[in-house]
Amino acid sequence: MGLDDFLACRIPGTEVHLGMSRKLFAACERLREEDLAIAQRTPGLRAEDQPADDQELSEDAQEEQRLTQRRIFRERQEEARPRLRPLLRHAYDRGATSDWSDLLRRRQEPELDLESDGGLLEAVTPETYLAVSRYGLPPARA
Template structure:
């Protein structure tokens, strides 16, 4: 647990954490997603503009289907390479350091020791914590 990156999710009392390995895999996946997005601008769901009422709904729907198909094809084409890159990032982080993943940032510190009374759950790569009094049955 002393090698986890943890943080409270803003607007909640939930604390979430991940191991260096899981962080490295997520970071690599994010980079791969950005690379595909750069080659296929505007095709990811989060890049789609939302029109209140398209001029021609059928044409707009056809355009969206075509864009999704192109993005899926690009993703499928890259899938094996991406899986390999993500797996390699995960394994490299086993022996790496946080400073390798977060250049220019201080080594993260696990900050759960300052918060007594947390209900905690952990796996080798994930951490979750919340206060017992934040559970719904304590609010009655």
């Protein structure tokens, strides 16, 4: 496992750096594509596709509408699950033998930020990377 095995980035507005392997990235990308395909077949049902509150409906009616839409979308996801498992496994396996340039849509290698000041607390598994700035942590209690 080397630096080029992970795509890692600081989450904006936080002191957290998160990364993933090529295999995990490929599987997540495929899952995102499938989620978007479900959303296109069921427009307006994902939480992020919901319009602002409808002023003509009561709060209870709006909440009921949101819950119904989310339930329908989750049902579509569950229906797709048996078909998705082999697709995600294939994407995961493909990620192991692919270069980042093959996996990224912009078709360029990710830039590595090696300018760390050594102030990161890091954890790595074969598929994930997590780092938190030690300077962003709250002070220890006495």
